[in-house]
Each structure stands twice: as C-alpha cells, then as structure tokens.
Amino acid sequence: MQLICAVALNGIIGDSTTNSIPWYLPRDLKHFKEITTGKTIVMGSKTYNSLGRNLPNRRNVVITRGATTLAATPDATYSSLAEAMRGERDFLVIGGEHIFGDALKYQPDTLHLTIVKTDAQGDVRFPIEGHRLTRDEFSTFDGTRYTAKERSEWMEENEISFQFVTFVRT
DSSP states (O other), X not given: OEEEEEEETTSEEEBTTTTBOSOOOHHHHHHHHHHHTTSEEEEEHXXXXXXXXXXXXXXXXXXXXXXXXXXXXXXXEESSHHHHHHHOOSEEEEEOHHHHHXXXXXXXXXXXEEXXXXXXXOSEEOSSOGGGGGSSEEEOTTOOEEEEEEEOOOEEETTEEEXXXXXXXX
C-alpha cells in the first residue's frame, strides 16, 4: 500500500464546506496522474464524490461506511480499508482524511507527498503535522519511521511554491 497526497505546511489537504482542494497546481495534478495511471486507487466516498466520476485508466475503489450516495459507479466498494486490503493488491490511497488515518495504521511502504508551501484555509487535514514533511526523516503517531528517498526542486505555480517528496518506510 502507498499513499499519495498534497499537503500544506499547516497540514491542510482540503475544505469540507466546498469539498475541494484549496489550491490549483497543474504540475501536481500531472504528477498525480503519472503515479496513479494503470494502478488501483482507494479513496473515501467524499473524495470520490468530489471527483464526480471514475478517474480513467485506473481501478477506482471506494470505502463507504453506510448508505452513502455516490456520484458515479466505482469499480469496487468496501466498508473499510481492512476489507479493501483483503480484496485489492498493490494500491494507492488518495484520500480523504479518515482513510489516510486508517492507512497510516497499516504502515504503508511509500508516501508520495506534494509539500505545498502555504498555510492553507480548510478543515480537512493529513494526519501528520505538515512541518514534519519538510524534514528528511519523521515518525508517525505509532513510531513508524519514514525517510525522504526522492525530493524534487521547489517549483512555483499560481504564486504557490511546492515540492514532490517520496518518503519510504525505514
């Protein structure tokens, strides 16, 4: 299991009132597409509904904990991440907050993170303090250690600086 997410320095990844990401970074979207195309992506129902459709050339899997109305018909649904892990192999978790929190408990091998150099407005958080992600090593809440394997140069779009970092479990 791997995770992919764009995270602001203050840990924000989205805004639940608009069900959206608080920035627009085309290079990050291209990076996301490059990493996820041809793979299975797992997400919560809010993330899926924010997309409004299945992402093409990927197996779209949704975790839904109840009678949630979905915007489209995903390739598969499960009631929990644990259930999805029994039914799916080699996948990327793409959001949201609760699914990321569940996934980190299983100590994913790789975290593909875009560090967005801003203190974004929003109320949806990545379950790791954003400032930790600017370091080369950090530990999660359960003590799992991650080391930066690859780190791009800082880029800028729409007056926002960002960097792609791949962390691996050590």
